[in-house]
Amino acid sequence: MPTIPQNAALISIDMQKAFDAAPWPRRWNDKVDENGLALLAAWRAAGRPLIHVRHDSVEPNSTLRPGAPGNAFRPGFGPRPGEALVTKSVNAAFIGTDLDLRLRRLGIDTVVLFGISTDMCVSTSVRVGANLGLRVILVEDACDCFDLADGAGGTIPAREIHRAHVATLRYEFATVMRTVEVLDALGVAEPV
Template sequence: MQLDDTAVLISIDVQQGFDLRPFGPRNNPDMEAHALALLAAWRTARRPVVVVRHDSVHPDSPLAPGTPGNALKRGFEPQPGEPLVTKHVNSAFIGTDLESRLRAAGVRQVVLFGISTDMCVSTTARMAANLGFDLVVVGDACYTWRQPTPDGALLDGETIHRAHLTTLNSEFGRVVRTAQVIEALSPLAHAAVGPGTA
């Protein structure tokens, strides 16, 4: 894959509340490890990061402001100079200054990861594409959990995760893996390994 020189990495709702209440069995237990590796490589390349946090308006939510669950997971806090965008609904573009920030910076491409694949990541991703941004979703740096279907059955998290990534990749942008993004961040190192040198 190729990264645009304006690309911004957006971390979505990687918050402690998802571990503090039983949301059901989740998929992708390696999500946090992938996401931390992605953040480290992105920051090492001195590219911009935006951190999004969900401040729930429901007082009994594990993500409500003032509760332990509202805090970002360790390692996912914004570093100096990185903006924190707080939202109250699924999309990070609704009721926030995210779009205006991106427009002001001349951003053409957004790279998203976070929690959960099918809700806040998917909603933000679809809106980003509809707003005209070149969309990249890092699929192995997202997760979701088992949920009941309308007819009372249970759908496992991996199936939901894969279904949403499939439709995002089919219609809205590209779904990639963490390793692909990290490789794209190091074009000079990659180019140095020419034919016969590997």
């Protein structure tokens, strides 16, 4: 089983309310909140570095724009006092933000990522992080994505989109783990 260095940072990506309603399509992972909250609780209990990423859209009609109800974090996912918040307006948590600088200043070379959506902001952040030289761990069952139109009148189910993106990320960009494996690596016997 892969190990997780003591100073590895957990990065929660776009765990926001907007994704529960239109215009966003159907999601598939009904355990995303449970698994994400278990990761946050274990990380906090271990006193390890934790960074929250929020998408602040610059599009005026976006459900993710600052001030819109959907911009808020899902219950339990907002930063607590002393926890870092990085805001972004594009898919990658590293582009147009100080995330890389924050990690470098803390001497962090390993990041553990989860969030919404697997194929967009999570995947892009994994790829950019790996290209910046970070060791990236993706917690696959603490991610979620949406059904998407295939451009030919059909729909690609979210579960298949997730599966394909996780396979690509595993092949070249990240170590892929499940929540229970991460908790085990932290020494947490049961989900918190």
